[in-house]
Amino acid sequence: xxxxxxxxxxxxxxxxPLTPNQKAWMLIHEFYHIILSYMKENGISKADLARKLGKSxxxxxxxxxxxxxxxxxxxxxxxxxxxVEVKIKTEDLEKKNREKSDSYMTEGFKTSVRESNIRSDDxxxxx
Amino acid sequence: xxxxxxxxxxxxxxxxENQIFRxxxxxxxxxxxxxxxxxxxxxxxxxxxxxxIIKMATVEGFKSQKIxxxxxxxxxxxxxxxxxxxxxxxxxxxxxxxxxxxRKKTDSLxxxxxxxxxxxxxxxxxEFEKKL
Numbered sequence: 001x002x003x004x005x006x007x008x009x010x011x012x013x014x015x016x017p018l019t020p021n022q023k024a025w026m027l028i029h030e031f032y033h034i035i036l037s038y039m040k041e042n043g044i045s046k047a048d049l050a051r052k053l054g055k056s057x058x059x060x061x062x063x064x065x066x067x068x069x070x071x072x073x074x075x076x077x078x079x080x081x082x083x084v085e086v087k088i089k090t091e092d093l094e095k096k097n098r099e100k101s102d103s104y105m106t107e108g109f110k111t112s113v114r115e116s117n118i119r120s121d122d123x124x125x126x127x
Numbered sequence: 128x129x130x131x132x133x134x135x136x137x138x139x140x141x142x143x144e145n146q147i148f149r150x151x152x153x154x155x156x157x158x159x160x161x162x163x164x165x166x167x168x169x170x171x172x173x174x175x176x177x178x179x180i181i182k183m184a185t186v187e188g189f190k191s192q193k194i195x196x197x198x199x200x201x202x203x204x205x206x207x208x209x210x211x212x213x214x215x216x217x218x219x220x221x222x223x224x225x226x227x228x229x230r231k232k233t234d235s236l237x238x239x240x241x242x243x244x245x246x247x248x249x250x251x252x253x254e255f256e257k258k259l
Contacts, residue, residue: 005157005158005162007136007159010165011138013177014180019174022177025177025178025179026178029191033186036190036191
């Protein structure tokens with residue numbers, strides 16, 4: 001009869017914030033999700049991809065099984081062969097830029113309201 | 128909990144934000160085959176599995192070489208395929224339930240194994256439905 005376990009250590013491992021290694025895995029998973037989705041949508045087979053990369057089908061399959069140490073160069077080669085452009089972006093920076101542009105928009109809106117008020121005053125005076 | 132009882136334990140993830148599937152693992156007679164198997168993995172494999180599960184929970188129809196959402200036409204369950212390991216799951220009403228683990232040394236696990244897994248899956252699926 002097997003003894004009972006509470007698996008708290010496993011739950012703790014899954015619940016913990018992502019480590020740098022896990023973040024790297026997340027990026028690799030995301031990259032292959034994009035590549036596989038794009039290949040499916042565009043009817044590109046692994047054999048097609050292998051031909052474009054000048055590799056065997058087996059080595060392409062192996063490539064998809066890499067650890068998170070996939071190089072940026074290799075990533076770009078795969079993306080190029082499939083027809084996807086890889087860009088690096090950070091949501092933090094984008095958020096800051098959005099906030100900045102939102103504040104410009106608000107300023108711009110205030111200015112235009114002020115101008116519109118001035119124009120309405122002029123119109124009132126001219127009556 | 129009685130010895131024969133089956134528990135479906137919710138697997139906590141770092142954030143529940145953007146989670147579209149809830150993740151569970153089966154504990155039967157006080158043991159989880161999946162988590163016992165998970166604990167035998169290297170740190171690298173553990174990280175890989177954790178992040179694959181997060182992606183499965185947050186991205187609809189997440190695509191990966193390491194995931195087969197549905198095995199063969201006759202079996203309605205899927206598997207995670209980190210190198211050297213197989214972790215089996217089924218999907219039920221917005222929940223992903225991990226229920227079986229196997230060490231994989233050769234190219235393919237036999238048909239008998241998949242049939243047994245299917246029987247096991249149906250049993251757990253029935254139990255899960257009762258608890259919904």
